Amino acid sequence: MKSGSSKLNAAWHIAHPMPKNPSFEQRVKWHLEHQKHCGCRKISGKLAEEIKKRNKILML
């Protein structure tokens, strides 16, 4: 198996499906985990703002 060439972490996605009707909070949490493990999706809009805030807190 090759490593480092794919940005999609399929195994992570299988283990962490997005809830069917996610609340804003659920989406934030999902994307926070997602960006740590996988780079297949960019975050935009309000969600990106919220995640930036939380990343700052996490990095302190």
Ligand SMILES: [Zn+2]
């Ligand atoms: Zn992904």
